[in-house]
Amino acid sequence: MNQETGVFRGKGLWGVILGGSSGFGLAAAKRLAREGLNILIAHKDKEGTVETVIKPHFDEIRAAGVSLVTHNANLFDDEERGTVFESIAEKAGAGKVHLFMHSIAAGSCKLIAEDKTPDFKGIALRGLAESLKAEGASVEPDVLKRAVNAAFHQKGCDALYTLADSRIPYREELLSEEDLQRTVWMMGYDYLLWARELSNAGLLTKDARMVAMTSEGNEIAWKGYAAVSAAKCALEASCRAMAVELAPYGVRSYVVQAGITDTPAGNAIPNFDLMKAQARLRNPFHRLTTPEDVAEAILSLCLPGFAWANGEVIRVDGGEAVSGV
Numbered sequence: 633m634n635q636e637t638g639v640f641r642g643k644g645l646w647g648v649i650l651g652g653s654s655g656f657g658l659a660a661a662k663r664l665a666r667e668g669l670n671i672l673i674a675h676k677d678k679e680g681t682v683e684t685v686i687k688p689h690f691d692e693i694r695a696a697g698v699s700l701v702t703h704n705a706n707l708f709d710d711e712e713r714g715t716v717f718e719s720i721a722e723k724a725g726a727g728k729v730h731l732f733m734h735s736i737a738a739g740s741c742k743l744i745a746e747d748k749t750p751d752f753k754g755i756a757l758r759g760l761a762e763s764l765k766a767e768g769a770s771v772e773p774d775v776l777k778r779a780v781n782a783a784f785h786q787k788g789c790d791a792l793y794t795l796a797d798s799r800i801p802y803r804e805e806l807l808s809e810e811d812l813q814r815t816v817w818m819m820g821y822d823y824l825l826w827a828r829e830l831s832n833a834g835l836l837t838k839d840a841r842m843v844a845m846t847s848e849g850n851e852i853a854w855k856g857y858a859a860v861s862a863a864k865c866a867l868e869a870s871c872r873a874m875a876v877e878l879a880p881y882g883v884r885s886y887v888v889q890a891g892i893t894d895t896p897a898g899n900a901i902p903n904f905d906l907m908k909a910q911a912r913l914r915n916p917f918h919r920l921t922t923p924e925d926v927a928e929a930i931l932s933l934c935l936p937g938f939a940w941a942n943g944e945v946i947r948v949d950g951g952e953a954v955s956g957v
C-alpha cells in the first residue's frame with residue numbers, strides 16, 4: 633500500500649466514525665485511511681467477533697500508515713460515550729476532526745400491529761398447481777412451495793421473491809413506545825448531539841464534513857421498519873438544522889441514502905432476503921449497493937474542493953430509488 637500519497641496525508645487530520653467496525657463505517661474508514669486521514673472508530677461488538685472478524689480490517693487501516701484509535705463501547709451508555717469523547721479530544725485535538733460520520737445501526741425492527749396481510753403466496757401457489765394440473769403435470773401446492781423456496785434460496789432465482797418465504801421472519805413482539813423512542817434517539821437525532829458537542833469543544837476543522845446514513849425507508853413504509861423510518865426522518869431534519877446552524881462554524885452536513893446493502897444490520901430487517909432480491913431486479917445496474925460504493929462517495933464529500941453542498945440527502949444507490957421497474 634502506498635503510504636506516501638493521499639489527499640490528507642501528513643496534515644494530521646482525523647475522521648471520527650461511530651459504527652466503524654462494519655458496513656459503511658468500516659468501508660469509509662479504510663478508504664479515507666488510504667488517503668492519509670487518521671481514524672478514530674467507536675463500535676459495539678462481541679469480543680470474539682472483534683478478534684476473529686474485525687481485527688484484520690483494523691490492521692488493514694493501520695497498514696495505510698495512519699493512526700487508528702478504536703473503542704469497543706456502547707455509545708448509548710453515558711459513561712462509555714464520555715470516554716470516547718475524551719479520547720477524540722485527546723488523540724485528535726483542537727481543530728483536527730475533518731470528518732464526523734454516524735453509521736450506527738441500533739434500532740428496533742418490529743411490526744406495529746399483528747400482520748393481517750392476505751395469504752397471496754398461498755393463493756398464487758394453489759392457482760399455479762391447478763394450472764399445472766390442467767396442463768397434465770400434477771404437483772401439490774406444498775411441493776411447489778418447497779421447490780420455489782429451494783430455487784429462490786439455493787439457486788438465486790430472484791424473480792421468485794414474491795412467492796418465496798423469507799428466512800428473516802417478523803419478530804413476535806410488537807413495537808413498544810420505548811423501542812420507538814430509543815430508535816429515534818440512537819439513529820435519529822444522536823447525529824446532531826455529537827456534531828454539536830464536537831463543534832462546541834472546538835475539535836472540528838474550519839470546513840469539517842458531517843455524514844450520516846439514511847435509506848429508502850425514509851419515505852416508504854417497509855413492514856417492521858416503522859421505528860427506523862421515523863429515525864431516518866429525524867436524522868434528515870437534524871442534518872438540515874445542522875446545515876443551517878453550524879454553517880457559521882464551517883460545518884457541512886450531509887445524509888447519504890444508500891441502496892439495499894448486504895450488511896449485518898441489513899440482514900436483521902424482517903424480509904431482508906426478499907428485499908435484496910427485489911433490489912437486484914429493480915436496480916438499473918441489477919446489483920446491490922456495496923459499502924465500498926458508499927465509501928467512495930464519502931471520500932468525495934470530504935475533498936477540499938467539494939464544499940458547497942450542505943444539508944443534502946445524497947443518494948448513492950445506482951438509481952435504485954428512482955427505478956419504477
Ligand SMILES: NC(=O)c1ccc[n+]([C@@H]2O[C@H](COP(=O)([O-])OP(=O)(O)OC[C@H]3O[C@@H](n4cnc5c(N)ncnc54)[C@H](O)[C@@H]3O)[C@@H](O)[C@H]2O)c1
Nearest residue numbers: 651653654655656675676707736737845847893895897898
Ligand atoms: N444495510 C443497508 O441496506 C442500509 C441502507 C441504507 C442505510 N443504512 C444505514 O447505514 C447505517 C449503518 O448500517 P450498516 O448496514 O453499515 O450496519 P452494520 O451492521 O454493518 O454496522 C453497524 C455498526 O454500528 C455499530 N453499533 C451498533 N450498536 C452500537 C452501539 N450501541 N454503540 C456503538 N456502536 C454500535 C456496530 O458495532 C457496527 O460498527 C445505519 O444507520 C443503517 O440504517 C443501511
